[in-house]
Amino acid sequence: MSQGKRIFNFAITAILGGVAAILALPSVQTVSAAEKPTIKHVLLISVDGLHAVDLANYVKTHPDSTLAKLSDRGVTYTKAFASRPSDSFPGLLAIVTGGTPRSTGVYYDNSYDRKLSPPGSNCSTIGTEVVLDESIDINPDLLSGGGNPGFNASSIDPAKLPLDPSNGCQPVYPHSYLRVNTIFEVIKKAGGYTAWADKHPAYDLVNGPSGQGVDDLYTPEINNADSPTSKVAATEAYDDIKVTAILNQIDGKTATGAPATVPTIFGMNFQAVSVGEKLPTAGYTDAAATPSAELQDALEHTDASLGKMVAELKAQGLYKSTLIIISAKHGQSPIDPSKVxxxxxxxxxxxxxxxxxxxxxxxxxxxxxxxxxxxxxxxxxxxxxxxxxxxxxxxxxxxxxxxxxxxxxxxxxxxxxxxxxIPGTIYTTSTKKIAEHGGFTLDDTNVALLVSNPRFEREKVRDVVTTTQIAPTILKALGLKPRALKAVRLEKTHVLPALELNDD
Structure with a gap:
C-alpha cells in the first residue's frame, strides 16, 4: 500500500472513531419549545437589605420555606451586585431601567444638582440639594402622604420640589428627574398593564420621564406618624399593607381593591429585613450573617408573605405564566457586628x-x-x-x-x-442604626438574586452579574426588546445568563 493510501485510511479511521466517540457521549439536555415557560406576567420583589448570603443561609436552614421552594424551581445568582452607590433610588433604578447613575442621573434620594434651584427660590439662585423622600409629601405624618386619593404622586407637594430654571422654573417631580425610561413605560407602551408598590410617594420616580409608566402606583408613606420603622413588628405590619395590594392585583383588582386587570409587571419592596438589620436590638450576631431573633422574624415574615403571593397565583391559575424575580435594592453594612x-x-x-x-x-x-x-x-x-x-x-x-x-x-x-x-464605618449621626447602606463594599452590594418559574430547573450561577441585568431580562421574558430601554443601549446591559425565556 502506498504511503498516500495509508495516510488516507488512517485519517478515515480517526474520523470514524471520533464520530463513534461523540455518539457514545450522553445526549445534551435541551428544553423543547413546549417545555419553555410562556411568561405573561412578572412579579418583581425587592427585599431591601437581603444579601446573597442571607438567601443562601435561609434556604439551607428552612428547606420547606417559600424561598427554598422557589429556589428549587429557579436560578440563583450567588455573585449578584447592586448599584454603586447602594442607595434605594439608584438601587431600584438599576433594576427597572438597566442603568447605573451614569445614565439615570440619580445618585441618591438625597443629592445635589448644580443646574437646579432650591424650592421656593423663584430660581433666583442656581445649585440646590435634591431631597426626594418623605419630606416632599403633602403630609408625611399620614400613611397616604396627604394626597387625594393618596398613595401615589398626588401626595407630593410641588412647593417642596426643586425648580428647573431651564424649564420656566417649573417644579422637578421625581419622575422628571430621571434621565432614562423604565420597564414600566416600555411594557405599558406595548399594551401591558403596570403596577408597583413602594415606601414613599417619591417613588413616583418609577413612572419614568413620561410620568405615566405605572398604571397602579401604590406608595404608602413608611415614615408616617406611627413610626413603622421603630420596631421590626411594626415594619412587618407596614409591609402587610403592600402585600395585600399585591394579592388584590393577582385577583384582578387595583392595589386598593377596585376592579382592574392582572398586571403584566407588578411588585413591591419589603422593608422589615432592612429594619431588622439596622436596629440596635436586632442585626446579625456574627460575621457569618447569623440573624438575631428579630432579624430572623423579619426573614420568616417576608418568606410567609411571599408564600401568600405564590398561593394566590396558583389559585388564579397564573403561577406557570408568572416569572418571579426576588432581589434587593441594596445590602447593608456591616454584617459583622464587631466592625460597627x-x-x-x-x-x-x-x-x-x-x-x-x-x-x-x-x-x-x-x-x-x-x-x-x-x-x-x-x-x-x-x-x-x-x-x-x-x-x-x-x-x-x-x-x-x-x-x-x-x-x-x-x-x-x-x-x-x-x-x-473603612468597612463598618457609618457617618450618619443617627443613634438608631447599627448598619447602613450606600457604600461600595461587599456587604452593601452583594445582594440576593433569584429568578423562578415552575418550569425551571434548580441552578446556581456563580458568574458575576449585576442587578442592572434584571430590566432587560424582564423585557425579554415578555417578548419585548431589551434595547427599548435607553440605559440598556447606553451601558450595553446584557440579559441574565442561564435562563430559558420565551424567545430563546
Missing amino acids: NKPGSLLKLIPAIAPLVAKATEDDIALLWLTDQSKTSDVADALSANKAAGFIRKLYVGESLASLFDDPSTDSRTPDIIVQP
Missing part, C-alpha cells in the same frame, strides 16, 4: 473641608458636592492627609471617579468626591 464604627459626620472629623462642601450625603459612604469645583484637589488632599481621622479607605476623585460615572465638570449631578470609609 459610628464616628459621626465626616465634616466634623475633618472640619477643614466643611466650608468647601455645598452638599454632603453621608451614610456608610460620603458623597461630596463642592461650592467651588476648582478646589477639588485641595479637598482631596485634605482628605488624603487625614485618612486615619476620617476612617477613609478609598477616595474616588478625578479619573477614578470619571471611570465609574460622568465627569463632575460636565455633569451637574455627579459628586466631586466620593469617600468610601
Whole structure:
C-alpha cells in the first residue's frame, strides 16, 4: 500500500472513531419549545437589605420555606451586585431601567444638582440639594402622604420640589428627574398593564420621564406618624399593607381593591429585613450573617408573605405564566457586628473641608458636592492627609471617579468626591442604626438574586452579574426588546445568563 493510501485510511479511521466517540457521549439536555415557560406576567420583589448570603443561609436552614421552594424551581445568582452607590433610588433604578447613575442621573434620594434651584427660590439662585423622600409629601405624618386619593404622586407637594430654571422654573417631580425610561413605560407602551408598590410617594420616580409608566402606583408613606420603622413588628405590619395590594392585583383588582386587570409587571419592596438589620436590638450576631431573633422574624415574615403571593397565583391559575424575580435594592453594612464604627459626620472629623462642601450625603459612604469645583484637589488632599481621622479607605476623585460615572465638570449631578470609609464605618449621626447602606463594599452590594418559574430547573450561577441585568431580562421574558430601554443601549446591559425565556 502506498504511503498516500495509508495516510488516507488512517485519517478515515480517526474520523470514524471520533464520530463513534461523540455518539457514545450522553445526549445534551435541551428544553423543547413546549417545555419553555410562556411568561405573561412578572412579579418583581425587592427585599431591601437581603444579601446573597442571607438567601443562601435561609434556604439551607428552612428547606420547606417559600424561598427554598422557589429556589428549587429557579436560578440563583450567588455573585449578584447592586448599584454603586447602594442607595434605594439608584438601587431600584438599576433594576427597572438597566442603568447605573451614569445614565439615570440619580445618585441618591438625597443629592445635589448644580443646574437646579432650591424650592421656593423663584430660581433666583442656581445649585440646590435634591431631597426626594418623605419630606416632599403633602403630609408625611399620614400613611397616604396627604394626597387625594393618596398613595401615589398626588401626595407630593410641588412647593417642596426643586425648580428647573431651564424649564420656566417649573417644579422637578421625581419622575422628571430621571434621565432614562423604565420597564414600566416600555411594557405599558406595548399594551401591558403596570403596577408597583413602594415606601414613599417619591417613588413616583418609577413612572419614568413620561410620568405615566405605572398604571397602579401604590406608595404608602413608611415614615408616617406611627413610626413603622421603630420596631421590626411594626415594619412587618407596614409591609402587610403592600402585600395585600399585591394579592388584590393577582385577583384582578387595583392595589386598593377596585376592579382592574392582572398586571403584566407588578411588585413591591419589603422593608422589615432592612429594619431588622439596622436596629440596635436586632442585626446579625456574627460575621457569618447569623440573624438575631428579630432579624430572623423579619426573614420568616417576608418568606410567609411571599408564600401568600405564590398561593394566590396558583389559585388564579397564573403561577406557570408568572416569572418571579426576588432581589434587593441594596445590602447593608456591616454584617459583622464587631466592625460597627459610628464616628459621626465626616465634616466634623475633618472640619477643614466643611466650608468647601455645598452638599454632603453621608451614610456608610460620603458623597461630596463642592461650592467651588476648582478646589477639588485641595479637598482631596485634605482628605488624603487625614485618612486615619476620617476612617477613609478609598477616595474616588478625578479619573477614578470619571471611570465609574460622568465627569463632575460636565455633569451637574455627579459628586466631586466620593469617600468610601473603612468597612463598618457609618457617618450618619443617627443613634438608631447599627448598619447602613450606600457604600461600595461587599456587604452593601452583594445582594440576593433569584429568578423562578415552575418550569425551571434548580441552578446556581456563580458568574458575576449585576442587578442592572434584571430590566432587560424582564423585557425579554415578555417578548419585548431589551434595547427599548435607553440605559440598556447606553451601558450595553446584557440579559441574565442561564435562563430559558420565551424567545430563546
